Amino acid sequence: MTKTPEGSILYRVKPINIAKAVIGIAISATVVHAQWLDQKDKGIPRLKDGKPNLSAPAPRTSDGKPDFTGVWESRATEPGEARRVIRDPNQVDPAVNLDNASKYFMNIFADNKAADEIMRPEAAALLKTRLQAMGTTSPSSHCLPAGVPFAMLITPFKMVQTPIEVVVLPEDNNPPRQIYLDGRKLPKDPDPSWMGYSVGQWQGDTLVVDTIGLNDKTWLDALGHPHSESMHLTERYRRTDFGHMQVEITVDDSKMYTRPFTVTVPMALIPDSDVFESVCAENELDRAHLGKD
Numbered sequence: 001m002t003k004t005p006e007g008s009i010l011y012r013v014k015p016i017n018i019a020k021a022v023i024g025i026a027i028s029a030t031v032v033h034a035q036w037l038d039q040k041d042k043g044i045p046r047l048k049d050g051k052p053n054l055s056a057p058a059p060r061t062s063d064g065k066p067d068f069t070g071v072w073e074s075r076a077t078e079p080g081e082a083r084r085v086i087r088d089p090n091q092v093d094p095a096v097n098l099d100n101a102s103k104y105f106m107n108i109f110a111d112n113k114a115a116d117e118i119m120r121p122e123a124a125a126l127l128k129t130r131l132q133a134m135g136t137t138s139p140s141s142h143c144l145p146a147g148v149p150f151a152m153l154i155t156p157f158k159m160v161q162t163p164i165e166v167v168v169l170p171e172d173n174n175p176p177r178q179i180y181l182d183g184r185k186l187p188k189d190p191d192p193s194w195m196g197y198s199v200g201q202w203q204g205d206t207l208v209v210d211t212i213g214l215n216d217k218t219w220l221d222a223l224g225h226p227h228s229e230s231m232h233l234t235e236r237y238r239r240t241d242f243g244h245m246q247v248e249i250t251v252d253d254s255k256m257y258t259r260p261f262t263v264t265v266p267m268a269l270i271p272d273s274d275v276f277e278s279v280c281a282e283n284e285l286d287r288a289h290l291g292k293d
Contacts (some may be wrong), residue, residue, distance in 0.1 A: 011252065044271050045242060051097050052271040054243025058147075063163065066205050066239045071270040073156040076103040085110045105153035108221040114261055115225065123226050123256040130224030139218055143280035145174040145194040147218025148211060148233060149249050153265065158275045166200065166207070173280040179209050188211050192229045207237040220251065228255040243269040 045056040059067040067241045074080060082101035103110035119127070130137055140146050146154055155171040168177040180200040190197050190213025197213040211233040220227055231253035243266040254261040 014098070039272065039274075052243065054241070054269060054271070056242040058239040058241055061161065061163070062248055065202060068166065068207065068237060068239055068245065069161045071156050071158045071273045071275060072152075072245060073270055074105060074153045074268045075266050075268045076100050076102055077266055081110070081129050082106045090106075092277045094252070102153055102265055104265055105150070105222055107223045108225055108263060109261070111263065118258045118261065119225075120256055120258060126226040127224050130226075132221070135222075135224075138222075138224070140173065140280075143173055145218065146170075146172060146175070147194050148177065148196055148198075148214060149235070150219055150221060152247075156270055156273075156275055169275050171275040172278050186210060192216070196233070203236075205238065207228065209233075209235040209237065211235070226256055227253050230255050243271070245269070 043059070045053040047053050059069075061067045076099075081103040082098040082105065085103045085106055085107045086098070098106075109115035118247065127253065135141060140154075145173055151170040151172060151174045153170075157171060158169040160167040160169070162181075164180070166179040166181065168179065170177070175195050177195040177198065179200045181200050181202075183196070184199055187197055192213055192215035194215060194217070195268040196211045198209050198211040200207050200209040212231070214227070214229065214231055214233070216227060216229045217226065218227070232250060234250040234252070236248040236250075237245060238248075246264055247267055248262060248264045250260055250262040251257070
């Protein structure tokens with residue numbers, strides 16, 4: 001196994017026994033960190049020993065805005081937190097590295113029991129069905145996109161920032177996401193899609209992104225919490241220093257939940273790296289056996 005930079009979890013897609021992985025995601029912490037293994041990013045500040053200085057000030061664009069360009073991954077607030085929110089560790093494939101994973105990719109309600117209080121009957125019924133299916137009905141189990149916000153909680157993603165838009169390239173099996181900064185309004189009658197329609201605006205040094213028009217085929221987390229096509233997602237991106245970012249995610253979906261709820265996900269930069277090409281159906285061996293184990 002190729003070693004990865006210190007502290008990184010870097011989920012990499014490969015075939016696993018999805019039926020056993022009740023978390024419903026075909027991911028495994030393995031292999032390489034980038035397609036350009038020896039390429040050093042000249043824009044990264046470095047310590048005397050040549051290692052990236054991730055505590056350096058956050059970079060800025062020519063117009064003074066924080067620059068979010070780079071490869072990022074969600075991280076745990078505390079070591080092992082994702083492992084602690086799993087209901088049954090025996091149902092998770094042992095190849096999945098949960099040591100530094102965010103608890104929110106396992107359960108977006110990991111901080112509290114709000115889900116039991118605010119889920120509408122329709123949402124509770126969907127969650128129950130998905131849990132009974134042992135992960136075999138998740139989109140990613142069938143090589144479909146994880147969607148927003150789940151995709152950014154599973155695998156690394158690359159942000160490319162320009163003055164008029166931010167392009168997000170998820171590493172797992174998802175289309176690119178475009179966040180427009182050109183002042184356009186959200187569409188009044190969006191055609192639901194996997195990544196939805198996103199517009200952003202600056203509030204000081206915080207990039208505030210509003211997203212609508214997401215289809216209801218994706219899950220909010222590995223457990224299977226649902227959302228409807230009416231969901232309005234608000235994300236607040238704040239780069240605290242060169243190597244760290246906080247993303248506050250608010251889910252507003254009155255068809256599934258009685259009130260909006262918010263989680264704040266820490267993100268870490270993966271320096272001197274790039275997103276890895278992922279084609280889910282290539283060498284995939286599990287879908288034919290889903291539900292038969």
